[in-house]
Amino acid sequence: MIPPFETFYELHRDEIHRFLLRRLGRERAEDAFQETFLRALRAYPRLEHGAHLRAWVFTIASRIVVDDARRRRPQGELPELVTEDGLPAFEELAPLTDDLPPKERAAVVLRYGYDLTYDEIGAALGSTESAARQAASAGVRRLRKEQQ
Amino acid sequence: MSISTDIDERFRAAAAAEGLLDVAYDVFDDTAVGPLLVGVTDRGVCRITFDPEPERELELLARLYGPRVLRASRPVDRLHRELEEYLAGRRRSFDVEPDLRVQPDFYKRVLAELALVEYGETTTYGALAARSGNPRAARAVGTVMNRNPVPIVLPCHRVVGANGSLTGYGGGLHRKELLLRLEGALL
Numbered sequence: 001m002i003p004p005f006e007t008f009y010e011l012h013r014d015e016i017h018r019f020l021l022r023r024l025g026r027e028r029a030e031d032a033f034q035e036t037f038l039r040a041l042r043a044y045p046r047l048e049h050g051a052h053l054r055a056w057v058f059t060i061a062s063r064i065v066v067d068d069a070r071r072r073r074p075q076g077e078l079p080e081l082v083t084e085d086g087l088p089a090f091e092e093l094a095p096l097t098d099d100l101p102p103k104e105r106a107a108v109v110l111r112y113g114y115d116l117t118y119d120e121i122g123a124a125l126g127s128t129e130s131a132a133r134q135a136a137s138a139g140v141r142r143l144r145k146e147q148q
Numbered sequence: 149m150s151i152s153t154d155i156d157e158r159f160r161a162a163a164a165a166e167g168l169l170d171v172a173y174d175v176f177d178d179t180a181v182g183p184l185l186v187g188v189t190d191r192g193v194c195r196i197t198f199d200p201e202p203e204r205e206l207e208l209l210a211r212l213y214g215p216r217v218l219r220a221s222r223p224v225d226r227l228h229r230e231l232e233e234y235l236a237g238r239r240r241s242f243d244v245e246p247d248l249r250v251q252p253d254f255y256k257r258v259l260a261e262l263a264l265v266e267y268g269e270t271t272t273y274g275a276l277a278a279r280s281g282n283p284r285a286a287r288a289v290g291t292v293m294n295r296n297p298v299p300i301v302l303p304c305h306r307v308v309g310a311n312g313s314l315t316g317y318g319g320g321l322h323r324k325e326l327l328l329r330l331e332g333a334l335l
Binding site: 002003004005006007009013014017018030033034037038041042044045047 | 149150151155156158159162163166168169170173206207209210214215216217218219
């Protein structure tokens with residue numbers, strides 16, 4: 001069961017805003033905040049369950065940060081996130097990582113799908129750089145095991 | 149650090165303006181009948197609750213109408229104004245429409261008849277049952293009144309016992325009495 005959007009929003013709005021403030025500064029954080037929760041609201045009825053909502057909304061916010069950076073920096077300075085078959089890396093990763101524990105999933109998607117640094121992932125998940133590094137590598141180990 | 153009210157309200161207004169909400173709700177804390185939680189969909193008023201426990205109400209609204217339930221003041225403005233006018237004795241009927249889509253057919257029939265009971269008048273459970281096509285369903289009509297999703301707008305306070313006693317009210321008898329006095333139906 002998905003919680004009412006109000007409950008989800010009240011639970012995560014402050015930490016999402018803090019994350020965006022750190023990444024974008026006050027002025028751009030405000031627009032990015034609106035955009036994050038409007039995107040979440042548009043996608044909300046299609047969610048199949050209420051698990052991993054925190055990682056999910058951080059993924060949306062991170063994507064907006066990446067888009068913002070792309071628009072602002074000259075071409076070529078950021079790694080290209082589009083894979084060979086044209087799907088953005090994060091969309092390829094999302095279904096593959098479905099079965100991971102939420103923290104590991106978020107760390108893997110943010111690291112390999114969005115190319116965030118461990119420092120940034122730590123901030124996104126409300127933990128530390130080293131915890132983010134550990135979660136991502138635990139996630140990758142688990143995925144390897146599942147592949148076998 | 150919490151986000152500023154400005155940022156918060158801007159998001160809520162944008163969400164409503166884009167038509168992304170299944171239910172917009174708000175709590176009116178200090179009406180003449182105490183705190184009210186109201187819920188509005190794109191079709192009309194779907195919920196009015198006395199002394200609300202918001203958490204429970206939001207779960208219920210999400211289950212009935214969809215999970216995009218968000219507090220937003222703009223969509224409920226009109227209802228707020230009409231309720232204030234009514235409670236101040238300056239309005240006799242509501243222009244906002246009730247949204248009864250999730251109600252069972254029998255409830256819809258009874259509530260449609262209830263809507264026709266005029267300001268300042270009263271009727272009985274039995275009479276309302278008869279008008280809804282089932283004269284022996286007085287008790288069932290009592291249940292529908294008790295579960296009326298939009299009291300005040302649909303005036304279940306105007307339904308009384310056959311002997312004239314107030315009988316019962318989902319929002320408490322003191323409120324039924326207050327509303328009937330306001331309308332001049334009780335002296």
